Amino acid sequence: MPLHTTAAEMVARARERIREIDTADLMNRMGDSDLVIVDIRDVRERQRLGYIPGSYHAPRGMIEFWIDPSSPYHKTIFADETKTFVFHCASGWRSALTVETLMNMGFDAAHLRDGFTDWVAKGGPVEGLE
Secondary structure, three states: OOOOOOHHHHHHHHHHHOEEEOHHHHHHHOOOOOEEEEEOOOHHHHHHHOEOOOOEEOOHHHHHHHHOOOOOOOOHHHHOOOOEEEEEOOOOHHHHHHHHHHHHHOOOOEEEOOHHHHHHHOOOOOEOOO
């Protein structure tokens, strides 16, 4: 059965609607007390490749439940409306879809347009490597 919509098309549509942040812009904001960088990659990706210092890990499969205050899985970090939330994955595809979903829920967020791979390529700091 052929797909009606490809994953790439879904990402492209999401990117037309959401707020994207460039890698250099996020690097310049590192250390801002109002910034929360949320890593939605699989835990194995974080273990293998490291992570952005100070980032909060939230698995993509749970993010809607962690954000929703009425969910039994809600995480209070997402209740602070004074924070700026920037989500990222490896390449920006998963985080684009995630932020679009959160936007549909009424949650204000942005995503790192080119993901962790670009962060590393541009010399961004990485923790968690041995």
